Amino acid sequence: MIVTPLVGKQRESVQLATARLNIWDGSVRSSKTICSLLKWMKFVREAPSGPLLMVGKTERTLKRNIIDPMVEMLGEARCKFVAGRGELHLLGRLIYVVGAYNEGSEDKIRGLSLVGAYVDEVSTIPESFFVMLLTRLSIPGAQLFGTTNPDGPQHWLKTGYLDRAALHLDIHGQLHRDVSDEPLNLHRFSFQLSDNPNLTAQYVADVSSEFTGLWYRRLILGEWCLAEGVVYESWDPARHVVQELPQITRWLAIAMDYGTTNPFHAVTLGLGVDGRLYVGHEWRWDSKKQRGSLTDAEYSERLRAWVTSLGITPEYTIVDPSAASFRVQLHRDQWTSTMADNEVIDGIRQVASLFATGRLLVHAGCKELIREIPGYAWDPEASEKKGEDKPIKLNDHGVDALRYAVRTTRNMWSGQLAPPSKAA
C-alpha cells in the first residue's frame, strides 16, 4: 500500500495528537486508522524507552485491521509480528499485542508500566480494561492513540472521555478547546468520509447505501446517537415483497426461532438467479392462537412434512441456540441441524444492509414475518439508561428466524450478490 501525503484534517489531527490521550472517532473508512497509525509509528520511533502496547478487541482483529496494513506499508524487515508470542517488532522496538475482549482481559496488562499504547476500535473493549490501561501509562511522556466508530450517546467512552476532551477538532473541521468543565488531557478528532480524499465518489456512494437507519447515522454521519425507532428503516413492502419467486439457484437454509409458549417460526432462505436473497416460505405455530402446544417430536414431524410439501431441500437447518432440547429431537429424527449465529447486532446490521440495498426480498406468502418487520423496534430505554443497543423483545419471532438465516449463511452468499440497488 502506498500512503499518499496527508491533507486537511488528516494532517491537522496528526499535528495536534500531542495529548496524553488522542482519539480519532467518526465514520467508517474516513482514514482514522491511517492517520493514527502514522502518528503511532512516529511516536514509536521517537518515544522514550519503555514498554509499548497495541490493543484490539482480539489479537486476530488487531492483526487484520492494523498489523497487516502496517506490514504492507513498511515491509517485514521493519514490521514483523510473532503471533504465538503476541509480540510485534516495529521499527526496532518490541511491542506487546493483546486482545481485550472481556472483563478478565485487564489481567493481561496488570503490573506493566507503559510508555505508549495504540488501541484499535476503543469503544469495543471493556471499560475496565481501558481504565486499567490508563493507570499503566505511567512513564513520563506516555501517550495513547486510538480510533473508534461511534456508538450510543451513553457509551462510557463518549460520556467519560470524549465529551471531556481538552481539544476537539469536530466533524466540520472546527477546533474547540476546553468545552468541558472537567477537561481531560485528551485530544479528539472527529472524522467523516469526506476527510479521506483517497476514496472514489463511487465508493463513497456504495458504502453510504449499504448502511441504513442507526448505522447510517453512526457509521456514515459519525453521530453518537441512540438506538431508537424502527430497526429496519428501509423496509418498504412495495420494494421488498414479491408475489413470485424467481428461479432459486440454491435453497441455503431453513432457519427457526423455537418457541413453546411463544410462537415457533421457521423461514426458508434461497439465493435467486438474480443475485438476491429470498425468504421463500414461512411456517409458524402459535400455541396461544392455534390448538395448544406441540411437543418437540411433533414440531419435528410437522416441519418435516412442511419442507417436504414445499418440494425443496434446504442445505442447512439452522436452529436458535437456546433450543437445545429441540436440536436433540432433530438429531433423533436423523435431521442434522446447525446452531444459529446469535450475534444480534451484527445480524441485524447485515439484514438491514441487505434490505437497504434491495438484495433481500420476501415472498408475499410470509404474512407473519411481513407483519412483524415494520413493528420491530429498538428499545430506547436500554439505549438511554444502559448505553446498550437492543431491540424490544416483542413480536420478534419471524425477524429472529430471518436474522439467524441471513447471518448464519453469510459465507454462502457473500460475494455472490448483485450490486446494490437503490430505493425508487
Ligand SMILES: Nc1ncnc2c1ncn2[C@@H]1O[C@H](COP(=O)(O)OP(=O)(O)OP(=O)(O)O)[C@@H](O)[C@H]1O
Ligand atoms: N493517506 C492515504 N494514502 C493511501 N490510502 C489511504 C490514505 N488514507 C486513507 N487511505 C485509504 O482509505 C481507507 C480507509 O482508511 P482507514 O482504514 O484509515 O479508515 P478508518 O476511518 O480507520 O475506517 P474504519 O472505521 O472502517 O476502520 C484505507 O483502506 C486506505 O485504503
Ligand SMILES: [Mg+2]
Ligand atoms: Mg479503522
